[in-house]
Amino acid sequence: MSKLIQCELFKVFRQKKLYLSMLILTAVEISAVFQIYREAAGFTGFGPNGQSFPLIVLHNSTFFIPILIAILVADSIAEEYRSGNLKNSLLCPVSRMDLLHAKIVSMFTVVAVLLIFLVLSSYVIGTLAFGWGERTVVDEIFYTFSEGVRLVAQIVLLSVPPNLAFGMIVIFVALLTTNPGGSIGAALVLLAVSPLVEGIPQVRDFFIGYQMRVIPFLPLHDMAAIDLWGGLAVIIVYFGVLYAGSVMMIRKKDILI
């Protein structure tokens, strides 16, 4: 199992797509700098600084990370199936379940790497653009540096579960369709319909797109425990159902390419 994970990570870190994703995130951060300069965006009432900039970026790039995850995950399953590389792994003495678990661990690593990169690079870009600043400022509230870092860490940690659940949706669709374009397309559709579903209060709490946008930023507001645990429960259900579906798919799948 550990060898399989090692293989998956080796592939992830040798692919240009991961580094291209990092470049895209950097571009998003730079564009945020320009937006702030034009006073067109930014939710910090007081002038932004390097300490606060990661929070602005995290808040404004909720759907960028999932899109990149969808591309990388679709590549690791559907594209590998299409190119025949999945077949190569299955011709070795490894179980299909272990292969699925290695792919999930690899997806978790991608999520973590992209989030950490987003935060670190936004600290750098924010500082270069606005200077480090004396305090972290969010919604006109001032925090000390350590409180600001803790806030960023909480947002990053809370971003992981919804992104993993979203990645699990892509894994399931990739196994079902074995079509990289279809898998990425399904992910994009899910993100595109998110604002529409959020307009329906009765169902929005059960929608992954809504939870992806809300859960990570609960620490910025008066966090009600019910919101957090309720949201996490929805995410766990998503993850569990899609994991079970993926297990069934990979066990029964005939590899025909």
Place this chain on the structure above:
Amino acid sequence: MGNKILLEVRGLTKTFGSRTVVDRLNLRIEEGDIYGFLGTNGSGKTTTIRMITGLVHPDAGEVRIGGFHLKSQFKAAISLVGAIVENPAFYTYLSAYDNLKLTANLLPWVTRKRIDEVLEIAGLSDRAKDKVGTYSLGMKQRLGIAGALLNRPKLIILDEPTNGLDPQGMKGIKELIAQLAAEQGISFLISSHLLHEVEQICTKAGVIRKGKLIAEGEVRQLLASGEETVEIVTSEPDKAEQLLRSASEVISVSRSQDQLIVRTNGDCSFKLNQLLMTSGVHIRTISRRPRTLEQFFFDITEGGGEP
């Protein structure tokens, strides 16, 4: 005789929708065999190979490799096999060495030294650090075989190994197979529709049609059985043709000037010679055309299934 059975397939069946692609197929490969698995496109060769390697789940039947049941003892069974199913697949952004390293990671007992060894066997040591994206098809096939050799398999399964290769590439692969069989005692299951190649390198062959194995045996025996073609050159072709057509052993006679090509249903060139001689037909030459696997294949697949 008495060789250990390496691969045993019993009653293998696969249906896609309403179409039965493989139908109660039985197959047996012993140690030392180079088994040619013949069939036209769509006959069920690749589906059979996919079931033998666990990529496709059979609807019925069982596969045993080295005595291990593929379904319940998958890891032990597949450890004895190296395979290229259809085209060899690689990560084109990685070097040949890195591709093999990825595969070797999944085979706990394979060392880094073994990667160098198989690259040497496949004749790719010089290009080992080059990205696979820059490789020719022939080099990719050789790299595929290198990958299949990593775990020192007892059986290598190659699905259309010379597909798309130029004559030189084909020759290289054939030589590599012969070398591995002779020097390392590896058995092969080679699916192909290139009959001349199979005839050259295989010791046994099986023919599959519409998912059913319709003939199987040693290549020599298969070629010795069934029809025979006799070529006769005579100064009296009209009379000879008439006589030959009346003979019960003769299936058909075709004529080109003084030459008659006679298809018979067995080893009867001597009888035909006698028939013509006793009837006073002057024969210039009479010779048996050696039966090729190609002829055998067409006889069996276009006819009713009997060689």
